[in-house]
Amino acid sequence: MPTRPRAILATDMDGTLLPLQDDPTHIADLQTLLENLQANDVQVLPVTGRDRAAMIEALQAFRIPAPEVAICDGGTTIVVRNDDGDFDYLPDFQTHLEANFASFATDDVSYLLRDLVDLRFRATEKQNQFKISYFAEAKTLQATVATIQSRLRDSGIDCDVISGFNLHWGEGLVDILPAGLSKAYALQWWLDRSGNDRDQVIFAGDGGNDLEVFLAGYRTIVVGNAEPEIASTVYAAHRTGKTLDRFYLSEARATSGVLEGCRWFELVPPEKRESRSSDPLGAVPVSCNATHFNIWAPYAGRLAIEKQTDGEVQRFRIQPDEDGYFHRTVRGIGGGDRYQISLDDRVSRPDPASRFQPQGVHGPSMVVDHRKYPWHDADYRGVAKSDLVIYEMHFGTFTSEGSYLAAIDRIEELVSLGITAVEVLPLAQCAGSRNWGYDGVQIYAATENYGTPDDFKRFVDACHAAGIAVILDVVYNHLGPEGNYLHDFAPYFSKRHHTPWGDAFNYDGENCESARRFVIENAVYWLREYHLDGLRLDAVHFMFDDSDQPILRSIRHAVTDFASTVDRPIHLIGEANIYDHALVSPTDGTAYDAIWADDIMHAIYSHTVPDINLAHRHYAGASDIEEALQHGYLHTGPKVTRIDSEVRRQMHAEGDFSFLPSLICGLQTHDCVGNHPHGSRFHQLTSTETQRAAIPLLMLYPSIPMIFMGEEYACDAPFMFFVDFGDPRLRRAVDRGRRNEYPHHQWKGAIAPSHDDAFANSKSIQIKDPAIWQWYRDLIALRKTWQRESLLDWKNLSVVCDPARSLFALQYQAPNGRPKFVVSRFSAPADELPPLSLQIDGEVLMQSSVHRDSPTQLTLQNQAVLIGEGTWNLAAGQ
Structure with missing residues (x-):
């Protein structure tokens, strides 16, 4: 019978097979690995930068059985074990190199680099006819390598420069070899000579001199201590070649990573474990x-x-x-x-x-x-809650391509604007090719409409590299109407509760424990696997749960436990659009980090466009703006109730407004824009001047500011409600239901949500207004300055308004220095408001539509704002 081809573990030594700094776990794992390799008749083939003597020394030090063959000196020598157990250089390989790399002149290269003070020759035994080896200063290694490459290139000498770090000595290493000669070259030569096939080989490594082998098509183990750039290069090559099944990126370092990789490729048996229902779903x-x-x-x-x-x-x-x-x-x-x-x-x-x-x-x-996926964010430390400036975005309309990868190209634009976090609309797989995301049915699956799971990771990675946090909108109140097959499996849904959009999850009924687990585990899954910085839970007031341990509290516990395992803040946000004291007030560790609070926004809408109501709550214009700014909110829950002064005193004893930094407030959201029958944005309903005047009240408020994509440059594209169901009955139902939900709106000429144009017209990359973009950028920069000065604290804030004159002001008493103020005046653009004269004693920091009459007197028009340092008041007679 034919024998099974003998498997080969080809492995680098330092930083890979050998334990790091006598790590006891690595030493134990090395013995486990060697015993299993021997039991499974796996040949170990060292592929190392060490010379023969240093290789033998390492084998003896760690009691590694002598291999049959080893590739040494970075691929410039091959040694074979003789009958006495010693190692002889393989003369055939030496002859082969002399015939193919005869032009390599070590003396010429050494002379060319003689004046580089950061280079020191290593010992004589580290050099040979086809390798020049140096020590280099670790801090300047990259610059030194660049200089070497430049000199060789300018001199017409064709060489490969390989660099790395010696993990034991903390020094840089530089090897110079003839172009094309490498570990990969020597390994392939040996395989050809010995009649072995590359499919028999699994290669494990960690460093730059392993790269050529990594890219040579072998099954590959990259250990956890490899530089991220190495891991990324190898991953990208396998991804491009569609051979990711031959790539393994270990989380474990060095020896333990090799053992882990060998188990993965089934070179050695896996660890024995029992299958349990508590395993990940x-x-x-x-x-x-x-x-x-x-x-x-x-x-x-x-x-x-x-x-x-x-x-x-x-x-x-x-x-x-x-x-x-x-x-x-x-x-x-x-x-x-x-x-x-x-x-x-x-x-x-x-x-x-x-x-x-x-x-x-x-x-x-x-x-x-x-x-x-080879993450690059090991040094990323997240964004503190107090530093959040959130940008709400929808991947499908954020770029013309509508993909995770295309969005990466706009990250620098967000950085320049001053954004510190993006909040992306839901990504759970939903029907069709276009959707807001709230009709998701497979809540663990990042939708294929924007790319692959790894594409989304690349976006998150790029955001983290730019210092931007990524928060994901998740829907745990219902599933969408098409593709929801959970009913076939188990009692995932409640028999008692129902949401306006479909069946509610079973959080408190029979067999609810597993339904709850499905959602709780999902929350941690997104944070863990995609390195997200937080979650925004949609419509928490429809996550019905009458049990003693409400699901919102259980999710909080699970996220808190996860947050204790990572070195960055994790933000848990609830969305009810009204103030929910039960979410932000607990002092037992179950409070959510923030909640959406839309009352200021809707009050502004009711004042500037009173004939349009984008919420199922009543707002009374200027007087509501005053009250909302004074208290942060107007309505409370869980049932929507207009709060009165007595209830407010009970919830916030002695005027405690410490909840303000936990409110997320914006001038626009996907809901307020998308709920308009034409998807019209604030400036389209009012004017860019009105937007300029209103946004400082939110950007310079003690809450967390949020911008909806395109708002920052008064985007001409609308943001419409759009869906794409395969079932024509569903499409018709959604189209009719949208009109029925807001019957008071003017629907003439509106595009149906199921029509292709509802999505196509919503691409938010059209016609930018650079002036308003700069306005937003300056406001964000000013907010950050005031944050650093500890100014944006609710204890420093006084709200001064004159609703009859459409005048709204924030005043901050500075802990150290002069007070700051924001005086804004806006109403419906058609309103004829007489100008107001202001007396100021101080400095103007920003202004829009303000005329200076004298050094101390200014005239405030309608749709105007004045931001300054010092004091202000209405001029006499106003």
Whole structure:
């Protein structure tokens, strides 16, 4: 019978196979690895930058059995073990190098670099005919390498310069080899000579001199201590070549990473563990050819995983436990494979916890290996709550391409504006190719409409590199109407509660524990796998739960536990659009970090466009602006109630306004713009002058400011409500329902949500107003200055308004220095308001539509704002 080809673990030594700094875990893992490799007849082939003597020294120090062959000196020598157990240089390889790299002249290269003070020759035994080896200063290593490369290039000498760090000595290393000669070259030469195939090889490494081998097509283990740039380069090559199944990025360092990678590629047996219902939900790959499934489906008596490959279907049956969980590790399914779940041999459905739906809500799910992505944000420390300036955005309309990757190109623009966090509309997979995102049905799957899961990670990574936090909008009150197959699996939905958009989740009924777990685990999943900085929970007032431990509190506990494991702030935000004292007031650690508060915004709308009501609450114009600015809100919950002074005193004893920094306030949101029948923005309903006058009251308020995409440059494109359902009955129902929800609006000429143009017309990249963009930029910069001065504190704030004159002012008493003020005047653009004269004693910091009559007297027109330092008052006679 033919024998199985012998597997080969080709591995770098320092920083890879060898334990780091005598780490006891690495030492133990090395013995486990060696024992398993020997038991499975795996050949170990060192591929190292060490010379022969140093390699032997390391083998003896760590009691590593002598290999049959080793590649040394960065690929310039090959040694083989002789009958006496010693190592001899392989003369055939030396002859081969002399024939193919004869033009390499070590003396010429050494002479060319003789004056570089940061270079020091290593010992004689580290040099050979085809390698020049130096020590280099670690701090200047990159600059030194650049100088070497420049000199070699200018002199016409074709060489490869390989650099790295010696982990034991903390020094830089530089090797110069003939162009094309490398570890990869030597390994391939050996494989060809010995008759081995590259598919027998798994290569493990960590450094720059491993890069050529990493990119040579072998199955690859990149250990956790590799530089992020190395991991990214290798990942990108495999992604481009569609060979990510041959790439493993270990979280563990050095020796432990090699062991982890060998288990992944099944070179050695996996760690033994029992399958449990407490394992993560959905499909989690545990090796290159095995995936653990955990599916809650008590409604099914029989369940099978159906793997779909080239039109063929393989079925893998799973038995349930007593709690209705079907869990099992299935061999034959790995990352990237597509599958469905067969219920009682009757219907095939996507996985309720699917990580990706490449063919939409009705198609098969895909196994996603989240560990493959090489994150670059290890040094990112997040954004503090007090520093948040949020930019709300929708991926589909943020760029013309409407993708995760295209959005990366606009990050620098957000940085320049002063944005510190982006809040993205929901990404859970929903029906069709265009949607706001609130109709998601697979809440673990980042929608394929904008790209792949790794594409979204690249966006998050790029934001973190720019110092911007990423917050995701999630919907835990209902699922969308198309593609919602959870009813086939289990009692995910309540029999008692209902939302305006569909069935409510079962948070307090029979078997609610598993339904609650499905959502709680999802919240942590997004934060963990996508490195997000926070979640914004949509419509929390429709997350009905009458139990003793409300779901909002359970999510808070889970997110707090996760936050304790990472070195950055995690922001948990609730959205009810009104003030919810129960969310922000607890002192037992269960308070949410922030809540959306829309009362100031809607009060401004009611004053400037009184014939349009974009909320299901009443607002009374200028007087409501005054009250909303004084208190931060007008309505409270859980049932929408206009608060009175007595209730306010009970909730905020002794005028305690410490909740203000937990309110997120903006002049526009996706709701207020999208709920308009034409998707009209604030400046389109009023004027850019009105927008200039109103926005400082929100940007310089002690709450968290939020900007809706396109607002900052008075975007001409509307933002309409749009959906894309495959079911024509659903499309018609949504189109009719939208009009019925806001019957008081003028719907003539409005585009139906299901029409293609509702989405196409909403692209927010059209016609920018640079002047208003600069206005926003200056306001954000001023806000940050006032924050640094500890000015934007509710204790320093006084609100002074004259509703009859449409005058609204914020006054701050500075802890150290002169007071600051924001005086704004605006109303409906058609209103004829007489000018107001102001007396000021101080400095004007920013102004719009203000005329200076004298050094101390100014005239404030309608749609005007004055921001200054010092004091102000209305002139006599006003």
